[in-house]
Amino acid sequence: MEFKILKRVVISIFLLSLTISLLEAKTSNYLRHTFLKENRLTLIFKYDVASVKHFTIRGHGVVKHVYDIFDTSLPKTEDISQFKAKGVRAFRIAQFNKKLIRVVIDTTIDDYKGIFTLKGRVLSFILPSDRNILNQPIPKIIKKHHKIVKHKYRFKNRKRYHYNRKRRVKIIILDAGHGGRDIGASGYGVREKDITLSMTLKLKTILQKMGYRVFMTHKRDIFMNLRERTEYANRHKGSIFVAIHANAAPKKRTPHVLYKGIELFYLSVKNSNRVKDRRAVYRGKKLYSRADYRKMTSASKYYNSKILAKVVKSSMLKNIRTKYNVNDKGIKKRDFWVLLATKMPSILIETGYLTNKDEVKRLTDEHYQTLLVEGIANGINSYYGLY
Numbered sequence: 001m002e003f004k005i006l007k008r009v010v011i012s013i014f015l016l017s018l019t020i021s022l023l024e025a026k027t028s029n030y031l032r033h034t035f036l037k038e039n040r041l042t043l044i045f046k047y048d049v050a051s052v053k054h055f056t057i058r059g060h061g062v063v064k065h066v067y068d069i070f071d072t073s074l075p076k077t078e079d080i081s082q083f084k085a086k087g088v089r090a091f092r093i094a095q096f097n098k099k100l101i102r103v104v105i106d107t108t109i110d111d112y113k114g115i116f117t118l119k120g121r122v123l124s125f126i127l128p129s130d131r132n133i134l135n136q137p138i139p140k141i142i143k144k145h146h147k148i149v150k151h152k153y154r155f156k157n158r159k160r161y162h163y164n165r166k167r168r169v170k171i172i173i174l175d176a177g178h179g180g181r182d183i184g185a186s187g188y189g190v191r192e193k194d195i196t197l198s199m200t201l202k203l204k205t206i207l208q209k210m211g212y213r214v215f216m217t218h219k220r221d222i223f224m225n226l227r228e229r230t231e232y233a234n235r236h237k238g239s240i241f242v243a244i245h246a247n248a249a250p251k252k253r254t255p256h257v258l259y260k261g262i263e264l265f266y267l268s269v270k271n272s273n274r275v276k277d278r279r280a281v282y283r284g285k286k287l288y289s290r291a292d293y294r295k296m297t298s299a300s301k302y303y304n305s306k307i308l309a310k311v312v313k314s315s316m317l318k319n320i321r322t323k324y325n326v327n328d329k330g331i332k333k334r335d336f337w338v339l340l341a342t343k344m345p346s347i348l349i350e351t352g353y354l355t356n357k358d359e360v361k362r363l364t365d366e367h368y369q370t371l372l373v374e375g376i377a378n379g380i381n382s383y384y385g386l387y
């Protein structure tokens with residue numbers, strides 16, 4: 001009986017949050033026209049564009065220029081994938097989330113800077129000019145499984161250029177939460193440290209099959225403090241850091257049945273007591289130089305951690321929901337040590353609640369664990385491969 005009431009409460013909370021998210025004002029600015037003329041791709045919006053963020057991702061003989069156009073939406077009628085231009089392998093455009101459109105220009109030109117101009121509602125991308133393209137053969141691209149393939153580029157000055165192996169193969173640091181004498185959360189006789197280690201080992205195998213270099217802070221059930229974990233990640237020069245945990249409902253809060261689902265975290269140092277005098281504080285000690293601290297709290301780290309959290313979350317839910325009904329607790333910002341003291345984009349995944357009977361059953365199930373980590377791996381893959 002009590003359970004029925006709870007169920008009703010949960011359902012009504014769910015419906016309420018659904019209505020709120022539907023009511024949430026959608027951005028009013030949208031893309032009206034796109035055209036390509038000579039070496040210029042132009043997008044014209046209904047209203048002035050607030051801001052555009054540009055960054056590049058390199059790999060597989062292609063440089064991907066990514067442009068995030070904030071507070072805009074994409075009508076179904078607008079597309080750029082049909083456009084062709086010299087030196088451009090592909091044009092792509094998509095609604096990345098409710099608030100922004102993402103444009104991706106794949107080019108084979110290494111020294112193309114990806115310049116764009118924004119004047120009010122007119123956004124123009126200056127495409128690689130003939131100058132860039134002269135004498136530059138387009139390299140063959142083998143995309144399969146991120147295998148290491150050396151691409152030879154011949155520049156005008158006859159200097160041969162090899163893609164750096166280190167730059168091309170991404171290093172991923174995985175951190176199984178807890179271990180050794182630190183058992184983490186527990187519920188129904190299941191210890192968090194066992195679940196996290198088992199899932200992280202599975203995740204490592206999948207990512208390695210995809211072609212990544214994967215390091216685990218620890219592969220056996222041993223104790224490691226948080227500082228050792230982040231120092232390991234920094235020493236191994238990870239390009240991302242992913243911590244796997246399982247949750248427990250707060251002891252005094254009942255009913256536990258309300259605590260369920262998947263939750264992700266990335267860094268925020270607002271109101272943090274771990275940060276003093278622009279130093280990271282661990283167990284009362286100020287650690288790291290200001291330069292280190294700048295890396296740990298850089299804008300690009302925040303930005304990429306957020307993107308990583310988003311793609312991993314949606315890919316996890318997508319994979320799990322093919323078989324199971326799972327609650328989405330969303331993405332939150334925290335100053336957890338592992339998120340702060342890593343110099344690379346980092347996320348922490350709470351995979352479910354050990355205090356919830358249904359979830360603990362699933363979390364100990366091999367098949368469920370596989371679905372879950374496959375989702376994480378796919379998300380990481382799309383973070384690098386770009387959507």
Ligand SMILES: [Zn+2]
Nearest residue numbers: 177184245246
């Ligand atoms: Zn934990």
